[in-house]
Amino acid sequence: MKIIQVTDLHLVAPGEKLFDLDPLTRLEDCIADLNSNHADADLVVFSGDLTERGEASAYASLSDRLKELAAPYRLMLGNHDDRVDFRVAFPEAPVTGGFVQSVADLPAGRVVLLDTHEPGAVEGRLCDALGME
Numbered sequence: 001m002k003i004i005q006v007t008d009l010h011l012v013a014p015g016e017k018l019f020d021l022d023p024l025t026r027l028e029d030c031i032a033d034l035n036s037n038h039a040d041a042d043l044v045v046f047s048g049d050l051t052e053r054g055e056a057s058a059y060a061s062l063s064d065r066l067k068e069l070a071a072p073y074r075l076m077l078g079n080h081d082d083r084v085d086f087r088v089a090f091p092e093a094p095v096t097g098g099f100v101q102s103v104a105d106l107p108a109g110r111v112v113l114l115d116t117h118e119p120g121a122v123e124g125r126l127c128d129a130l131g132m133e
Contacts, residue, residue, distance in 0.1 A: 048078015
C-alpha cells in the first residue's frame, strides 16, 4: 500500500504570497512531482491546513489544481480551514455526520480519515458522535 501525505498547504488567494512564498506555485510543483514519481499511489492525503484563512478563492484554486493529480486523493481540514467554504468548493468530499471524514477501503486495508476541526480553536478534537460506519 502506498499512501502519501501532503500537509499544511496554507493556500491563499491566487497571486497572493505568504511569507514571501507562493503556496499555489508550490502546490503545482508538488502535484507535478507526484504525477512524475508517484502516480501509482493508492491514496494521497492532503491534510490541513489546506488554506491560510479559509478563503473560498483558495479552495477554488485547490480544486482546480487537483484535477491534474493522477492518483486518488482525500482532503482533511486543519485549524485554518473553514468547513462551509470547503464544502462549496468540494461538494463531492465525503462527509459523515456533518464532518469531512470518511474511510478509504484500499486493497491492503482500511484507512480512517477523521475530521478533528474545531472552529475557533487551534487544537482539534474528536466528536462523541463520529457517525462512522
